[in-house]
Amino acid sequence: MTMTIDAAGGALMASPAEGAAIVTRGLTKRFRGGQLAVDQLDLTVPRGAVFGFLGPNGSGKTTTIRMLLGLVAPTAGTSSILGSGSPRQALTKVGALVEGPAFYPYLSGAANLRRFDAADPSADPRTVERRVAEALDRVGLAAAAKKRYRAYSLGMRQRLAIAATLLGPRELLVLDEPTNGLDPQGTREVRNLIKDVAAGGTTVFVSSHLLAEVEQMCTHIGVMRTGRLVAEGPLAELRSANVPRIRVETPDVAQAAAVLATLGLTDVSPGSGELSAELGHALPEHVTAALVREGVAVRGIHVVRPTLEDLFVDLTGEGFDVEA
Structure with a gap:
């Protein structure tokens, strides 16, 4: 269900959101001091899409992602993830990487992932070792599983962050700059990983500043400017315009x-x-x-x-x- 919020924070109405992984209608965020970060955002992310979320500095991308995940309360508007207006209900089906999660520097990569897994109430502790090993293998860190996080390069840290989103079956991945710090080979591996995850039916919502990467892996895009959505749709159709x-x-x-x-x-x-x-x-x-x-x-x-x-x-x- 989608919950509408008025300027005072009161619930006004609820309506279903079908056939889409993410839906927002009139989503708005105004910070103290009057700064309008997101202005009447109407966004639709189809299920199964690899959706590239683009915009210049200060356009409202990260604020939008934070509102979708329940990290920031909207001032007004509606939002839903996987048909639910409550981020708390939907997040067990969502893997998210937003501005890089914090890891324990003295723990190994595998031990850090076990900590992440333990915080997920839907995760089965009996299968944690298998799932951690699979997640590390998918991002190319199997050989570094026992290495301490403080010894990881920036690219390895980014891969570990992506591995944390893959510890369980996910219907939606939200990735903020997933190729940050990666060398060309690592960037290609992450791109192929995203395509592979999407081929399995998972919707991927990716914010990136690497337009060449977005062009190669995304099926749909949305472009933000000064808090407003200025374009949205299948990439091929927008380019043909x-x-x-x-x-x-x-x-x-x-x-x-x-x-x-x-x-x-x-x-x-x-x-x-x-x-x-x-x-x-x-x-x-x-x-x-x-x-x-x-x-x-x-x-x-x-x-x-x-x-x-x-x-x-x-x-x-x-x-x-x-x-x-």
Whole structure:
């Protein structure tokens, strides 16, 4: 069930949230002093998705995650996880990594995971050794299971944190910067791990500043800006909304521009020795043939398709250091 909260903190209504792992409606957080961190957030994360949560510094991502997990009380709005409006009821089915958990430095990696497991009331103590071993193996730390945490590198510590989210069967993983501190090989392993977990039916909600990683592993994204959601949906659909451009290298820039305009291409932008335009529905080979037919000296033609970084900058007007 989803519980609505008014500005005074009173419960107003409850409604079901079906077919989604995470649902928020009008979710708002205003801190003391008037700072509005999250503003009327309407977010839907489909079950089974790998959902990338993006936004520049101060956009409200971490505050949103904290509200979803019951770590911060919302000022107003609704939220539900796995169909429940109570984080306490849902958290036994959720594995979460938020800003890195604290571990005991003098305990081994395996001993630390046993401590985490003991804090889970739903965990079966009879199977703890097997589950700890499996979690360490999945993140590539089996060989370091007996090594003390203080001797772990930053990347190994991040892997242990992810292992802590995998100690039991989870319907939802919430990961805040899961590849932080990892080398390229470790980043690839975590990416493959997330894909593997999702293939098993677990929904993964991942906040990351590595747009290339998000682009490779996420099926859906949501983009935040100044506390508001400015885009949400399947990644492929959001990318397709950005029209690809064609870039022509030629000494006959003016003549080429006239040909592109005749073909119906828009946003023709001449430059020095080249020009570009929105390709629209035109085929690159037809553009090439038309230019050659009109006697334009073509040195090169390139189709530039928008990346996730292009989409992010278009939506937020900012760079892609998006940790918040």
